Amino acid sequence: MSMGQSSSDPRTFAGFSDVSALRANRLLAALPSAVLQDIAPHLRQLNLERGRVLFEPGDDVDLTHFPTRSAIISLLLVTRDGREVEAASIGREGAAGGIVSSGHKPAYGRAVVQIAGPVLVIATEQLEAAKRRRPEIADLFSRYADALLAQVMQSVVCNALHPVEQRACRWLLATHDRSETDIIRLTQQSLAEMLGVQRTTVSGVAKTLEHRGLIRQHHGHVEVIDRDGLEETCCECYQAVEDHFRLLLPEVSED
Template identity: 55%
Template sequence: MSATARLSRGAAGGEDAPPFSANRLLAALRPDALETLSPYLILVDLPQDEVLFDAGDDVEHTYLPCGPTQASLLVVTSDGQEIEAASIGHEGAIGGMVSAGFKPAYGRAVVRVPGYAFCVPTARLEEVKNRSPVVADLFDRYADVFIAQMMQVAACNALHPIEQRACRWLLFAHDRSGDEPIRLTQETLAQMLGVQRTTISAVARSLQDSGLIHIGRGRVEVLDRPGLEKRACECHDAVEAHFRRVLPKVAD
């Protein structure tokens, strides 16, 4: 069942249901600004590998991930290969920069780490932006950060060795998962970074042998964050520094 089809269930309930503050864009809004958007937000449960939209699709819904939930924006080649252009977690929105009307997506959005997300019809989000300059400014600033991330990832993929690139991705994922293990397979990481599974396996073994991570079945646990940062390239820190400048309230 697609994420859009699950919207008919209504908001997810129970003690495990996260508050609006579980997404840092929503948490950064003043109460009056949040009040203009909250009536349209529906909590959905996104399974791993769910395709939220594909290249050429009209992006009808915008998703705001909560907690460790994470999605990848992928470029898909003519022969079906995928490579990650950006990663979106609780700091942002998936589809939030798309305006109402038929403006097709350029890439594919896929859930990598499952969990909750708030979902809002993109047309409704645009209406709220038009009524609330505060909401519009927040999403405009996030769009700037999102583009910066894509630019940095493009440079990283072209210039840096695979171990540094893998460490960069693990740092991004660890930012969003906190102390919880990252729910990720080596096959998925290999697909996102555009390399063979055997290449990622060798990198993962090296990082594990160095005591930086522990690899489980479909899970990666970060054991030594400072050590992982030393093995990574500068790309993670560059994006985070820009994020803090442009969206300081979200970065808190």
């Protein structure tokens, strides 16, 4: 993965002293140094706890969040009776917000911190101004919007056609990609909510995957033991989204 040509001098970033934090989000790291310097003064770093709601349906998305390290934000569709199903997840390869370029920016779904961790935050209006000044930013976000739409579309297919076991493997693989270790901070209840199924269903799937030696369950987290086995068990949806992402954003993807 290309990490850009960011300066090693923290003073270059006009008050944002933690340059490594800027590089920790791959979407930001893909920007040339001069472009990154343009938006760095407007960024701030926050540590968000699991369950933090970033916006609700209909809210104006006035902040754009860039997850770093193992932080993951889920985009959820919410039904009238309050049930939720995940449409997409965003880790350090992307951003929640910042896709709409002008005017009112109402959210269609709910954004929730699924796995706690540090994020970089910028006012969306500041990001929009930077897009107008810097075509590279606008181009990067346009391509990222396409990749995010592909993830949403593939989730529709996966949820409609594939069994829970394969869907669970897809979620574990995507989350493992964004983790710094083989440990994923995840409860069965959380996974059930993401997949839109009962906890007992997820419990049965997890036991099956553990019996096959693919994962190991612990209190409050899951350990990936055999990633190749998870990929073999998973449906084609995981790889389809990964392949499309690499085509659109090769400078953001890992080598």
